[in-house]
Amino acid sequence: MQFISRLQHLFLSRVAFSNIESATTLLRTLAKYSTKIKDLKLRGFDAYKSYEPQLFHALFHAIIQIIKSQEQLMLINLDGINNDSRFHGIISALECQKNSLQEAIIKGCDWSAEFEILKNCKNLDTFRIRSCGTKLLKSLICKISILDIDEYRDVSTTNQILEMSGLMLKRLKLALKIEVDEEASILELEALKSFCPNITYLNLHNIELSTQLIEVIGNLQKLQFLTLHLFWDNIDEIKEELEARVISFAEILPLTLQYLKFCGSLQLNSCIDIFLNHCNAPLKTLSIHSLRDEKTVKALIEFCKRYRTLNYVGLYYFYLNDNIRKKVEKYVRLESYEYFDVDC
Structure with a gap:
């Protein structure tokens, strides 16, 4: 547990787990004992949506709890996490990090109304956007210090x-x-x-x-x-x-x-x-x-x-x-x- 409590960089991908139950168990443990995470990357969790709704929502709830339990989350990296524009509250959970979040990296994600919450993040001044379409970028019109976007x-x-x-x-x-x-x-x-x-x-x-x-x-x-x-x-x-x-x-x-x-x-x-x-x-x-x-x-x-x-x-x-x-x-x-x- 001492190792988990010191985590500052966390990369979660569906390929790291053999099944959704083991993934959810680990995420709940992280949400309980890890509060020092600065950088959080999520990739490919939408692949679990073929499971029963109860298991799928339990997984996303655990991810939300990880976000909410951090003292100062500074970077969020979403890599192809969902292609049907439903994020099940993951983006909305960033509201509790609005004073600490500084950078957002978004790749292969469709637009969702949840992204509007990023406008409330006072110190968010870095956006890196890849293969997300034009609608998402329109929802992020704000003052930026670092901007990295592709041809979409x-x-x-x-x-x-x-x-x-x-x-x-x-x-x-x-x-x-x-x-x-x-x-x-x-x-x-x-x-x-x-x-x-x-x-x-x-x-x-x-x-x-x-x-x-x-x-x-x-x-x-x-x-x-x-x-x-x-x-x-x-x-x-x-x-x-x-x-x-x-x-x-x-x-x-x-x-x-x-x-x-x-x-x-x-x-x-x-x-x-x-x-x-x-x-x-x-x-x-x-x-x-x-x-x-x-x-x-x-x-x-x-x-x-x-x-x-x-x-x-x-x-x-x-x-x-x-x-x-x-x-x-x-x-x-x-x-x-x-x-x-x-x-x-």
């Missing part, structure tokens, strides 16, 4: 959150739809530029290296971590236009920037040398696609010599010629790009 959203809701959060928003991760709506993308960037200048971490997926994006980044004078998964599909535009865009991007990066993960199409990856030759930010970590040509290797070495701040380079394509590796590693450490990932 609508632009108007995102813009309302950005406007409401304003100066408070510090870290933002957005995955745009693969089939990009250019007008919608521009509206989100305009909202970001207008309302959120204090961002220190920005991660954008499936976005064009547009003039609007460059303007937004130039406006973020406190930016420290930047991850961009870019594309360039303007096949009618000449190579000089792309190179000019890359130069503008390189020159506008704020001097506060320490980490840059920069990848894109073949056209963009071929311009890394141009980027390095014009970048003034004193980067400490840089992730790019590859070092397979002499012009990129030369530009990287010159960048290292020029600023002497770069410590690490992450590569998507890590198969290197031995001569290139030896030449570059005199100045900077090379690793696979996953080694240096910084999440939101």
Whole structure:
């Protein structure tokens, strides 16, 4: 019991139990003796709904009691807990944690009116939402410090959150739809530029290296971590236009920037040398696609010599010629790009 009483992180999944009765017994014990849990993750408990209603409701009641018995629950993580939008009071139970809850991670959950209770949580300023549809996000429009959402959203809701959060928003991760709506993308960037200048971490997926994006980044004078998964599909535009865009991007990066993960199409990856030759930010970590040509290797070495701040380079394509590796590693450490990932 001493071990249970000291628990601070609890991950409950249906695969951990052979049957619903043993699951309920353990949960009741936890509710009785464990009061120090800070982080609670629940995954896949809706799989038990095929059992008799009495057993199923006893299980959820035990989970509710765990939530209510904690002194200061700070993080709730719901991973595919229910796909029919009935949470049997689990979300509503968070009302008793409204003064302590700081972060909500929600994945694979349908909207439920129970989620409205999160608006009452005074210190809840971090949302990470995955594969939940747009309706759930609409119910969470409030001031946010950290926002991490995937492509299942609508632009108007995102813009309302950005406007409401304003100066408070510090870290933002957005995955745009693969089939990009250019007008919608521009509206989100305009909202970001207008309302959120204090961002220190920005991660954008499936976005064009547009003039609007460059303007937004130039406006973020406190930016420290930047991850961009870019594309360039303007096949009618000449190579000089792309190179000019890359130069503008390189020159506008704020001097506060320490980490840059920069990848894109073949056209963009071929311009890394141009980027390095014009970048003034004193980067400490840089992730790019590859070092397979002499012009990129030369530009990287010159960048290292020029600023002497770069410590690490992450590569998507890590198969290197031995001569290139030896030449570059005199100045900077090379690793696979996953080694240096910084999440939101």
